[in-house]
Amino acid sequence: MSFTIYNGSPRNKKSNSAILAGEFLKGFAAASTETFELHHLASARHKNEQLEAFGKATVILFIFPLYTDSMPAIVKAFFEKLYESGYPGTKKVGYIVQSGFKESIHSVALAAYLEKFTRRLGYDYLGTVIKGGVEGIQIMPPRMTEKLFGDFYRLGLYFGTHTAFDPQLTAKMAKPYRLSKVSQWMMKLAPSFMINFYWNMNLRKHKAFNQRFDQPFKS
Template identity: 50%
Template sequence: MKLVLFNGSPRYKKSNSALLTEQFLKGYDRFCTEPVPVYYLANYKQREAAAEIFEQAETVLLIFPLYTDCMPGIVKEFFESVAGKSYSPAKKVGFIVQSGFPESIHSEGLERYLKKLVQRLGCAYMGTVIKGGVEGIQSMPPSMTRKLYSKFEALGEYFAQNNSFEPIIATGLRKPYRLSRTYAVIFNLLSKTGITNFYWNGQLKKNGGFEKRFAKPYLG
């Protein structure tokens, strides 16, 4: 297998990672006709076979969300399953990390971990694409996601032709690195209206947790 993608989101096929993967492969398929298998670590059977699949692939891309400034447990389990083995230095491994935080700075610590991980595996590190502000794209109209999706399509097109991430696109996806002071002031003002909590309050209501949103069960 030349290229294999692993989706490390606990949300499985309904994840934002799956949506971004879809756009990436849409661009990739324009220049490469060989099918690219996508394995979901949230699926127990696929997770069991993941280490063997990783070993067979020439190039591996893993896309997953940032969880509490790190990674989902199923991703860490996957890393532990592939560790301690000998791999060809020609094997290439890259990552796409997305998060709800608008600033890319939140994912920098994880990026350093991923680079060191690949080096310890003895593989070639392809880099980490970081994209913030992804949470909520499933409920956005096409006019709001068109620009983001087109960038991931272009990322896939370039990858199919060069087997690497396009540096200008990857750099652009990281913006903003930090929110400006002006944006922070505006955000704080908007938060007082309740607009900034609209999505999360909707999720709490949907799952019956809205009334308990200020609960502190671990405080004595």
């Protein structure tokens, strides 16, 4: 097989998607002697190479973050290019969608789109792995990311042997589908500084904290 994996995060090589792809590929390399290509869709200078790589590959995975309940624009733009190019041949295509919110329900509509899109292009659909609760992993201590990284490693390990996603692991990673009633109540009761800690930290980092209530489009 000729295997290509695309990172569809606009954060490019510094993204959570790149980190998780790295763990997946460590597992893949431990199980398979096949080589692979990794492309970052945010590297605009390499658009032609990225498209050519799709044309050549027989097994393709996309990993990207959920953006406003859908996909980042660079992923959509790439899909549109694939549609126009109409690469022929037998290809197996799968997806890994990771998100900030914990519940996989947020990504279910997108997964349905990805399946339809793949079949419309005439390729075999390998499925979509959904993993929530990923934002913040870059500031977490190793013990907090150990399980997540281990799951991605094992996902790659299985993929390297079967050219498929492990169904049991995929089902486990997609939990919770919804937050339990207790968790929903706890979210409501938690002080806002705790809930907003990560976002406020980023607002301060980008010198935008004082503008956080701005409404530039309000007439």
